[in-house]
Amino acid sequence: xxxxxxxxxxxxxxxxxPPKSRFQDDVLEGLSRPQKSIPPKxxxxxxxxxxxxxxxxxxxxxxxxxxxGILDAIAGDIAAKAGPGAVVIEPGSGSSVKIDKLLNALxxxxxxxxxxxxxxxxxxxxxxxxxxxxxxxxxxICADFTQPVPLEDLPIPDGKRLVFFPGSTIGNFEPGGAKAxxxxxxxxxxxxxxxxxxxxxxxxxxxxxxxYDDARGVTAAFNLNLLTRINRELNGxxxxxxxxxxxxxxxxxxxxxxxxxxxxxxxxxxxxxxxRFSAGETIHTENSHKFSIERFTALAESAxxxxxxxxxxxxxxxxxxxxxxA
Ligand code: AVJ
Numbered sequence: 001x002x003x004x005x006x007x008x009x010x011x012x013x014x015x016x017x018p019p020k021s022r023f024q025d026d027v028l029e030g031l032s033r034p035q036k037s038i039p040p041k042x043x044x045x046x047x048x049x050x051x052x053x054x055x056x057x058x059x060x061x062x063x064x065x066x067x068x069g070i071l072d073a074i075a076g077d078i079a080a081k082a083g084p085g086a087v088v089i090e091p092g093s094g095s096s097v098k099i100d101k102l103l104n105a106l107x108x109x110x111x112x113x114x115x116x117x118x119x120x121x122x123x124x125x126x127x128x129x130x131x132x133x134x135x136x137x138x139x140x141i142c143a144d145f146t147q148p149v150p151l152e153d154l155p156i157p158d159g160k161r162l163v164f165f166p167g168s169t170i171g172n173f174e175p176g177g178a179k180a181x182x183x184x185x186x187x188x189x190x191x192x193x194x195x196x197x198x199x200x201x202x203x204x205x206x207x208x209x210x211x212y213d214d215a216r217g218v219t220a221a222f223n224l225n226l227l228t229r230i231n232r233e234l235n236g237x238x239x240x241x242x243x244x245x246x247x248x249x250x251x252x253x254x255x256x257x258x259x260x261x262x263x264x265x266x267x268x269x270x271x272x273x274x275x276r277f278s279a280g281e282t283i284h285t286e287n288s289h290k291f292s293i294e295r296f297t298a299l300a301e302s303a304x305x306x307x308x309x310x311x312x313x314x315x316x317x318x319x320x321x322x323x324x325x326a
Pocket of ligand 1: 211
């Protein structure tokens with residue numbers, strides 16, 4: 001059922017009842033594997049979200065600032081390509097800086113539809129937009145976009161759809177998952193609709209490793225906060241000082257990997273289950289894939305999308321792509 005939002009500021013709110021985030025299952029399962037691992041989506045508790053915001057302010061993490069610079073430079077191009085009355089659809093928790101750039105660039109956008117797995121986050125972000133943009137029709141869909149999300153039966157206003165997926169979040173997915181996500185988005189597009197997506201580029205190992213191991217130690221705190229979260233929410237007994245942050249460029253897989261490395265033998269329990277680490281053993285906590293323009297274009301094509309235009313910063317650190325159905 002589609003219901004008015006609690007506060008009534010949204011034009012619609014649809015809860016597709018995404019499965020609860022499986023934090024406990026993912027941690028117990030991930031720590032039981034030969035290469036221990038925990039999916040990066042679990043970084044984002046309140047403290048983790050705040051630390052991520054702090055990362056985007058560090059000198060070393062060039063990603064956010066570079067993408068915002070490109071958005072500023074291409075605002076006119078985007079407005080011309082989208083035309084008047086666009087319906088903006090944003091999967092994932094939006095950074096308000098980026099969505100503001102887009103909405104302010106566009107010619108009288110008709111609507112904004114937010115789509116996120118976290119209901120609280122989604123509603124507050126969408127209500128904030130509705131309050132700040134007079135005359136913008138704002139809808140919200142609570143869903144897990146790593147699964148197909150059919151939009152057919154939802155009251156999405158008429159108009160050219162522009163799906164906005166900035167941040168290089170696509171890089172968090174393994175190649176198969178990235179293709180599946182692009183296919184989900186492709187199914188939202190009709191002829192003439194578009195996807196504007198950001199993807200970070202391959203560059204030298206030292207620049208990449210510094211971006212994920214910043215000099216101020218914010219990224220280290222972000223990574224280690226996962227252990228604090230486990231201790232708090234899953235009855236964990238992890239001695240967090242037994243682990244160090246590590247970021248390493250894996251050139252074969254074209255990704256920066258983040259790990260938590262045991263700096264001594266250590267043993268702890270989580271939800272009553274015991275885990276043992278030898279010194280040097282790691283928990284793999286994140287992959288951030290990096291893409292040449294050629295590789296990203298091929299990935300898009302594999303998902304039935306065609307790159308119509310792309311824009312990069314002068315250093316070639318980051319690229320925004322305009323994709324349409326192939
Ligand atoms: C939010 C997934 C795009 O991979 O660059 C930043 C997360 N991790 N520093 C990224 C992150 C460590 C970020 N994404």
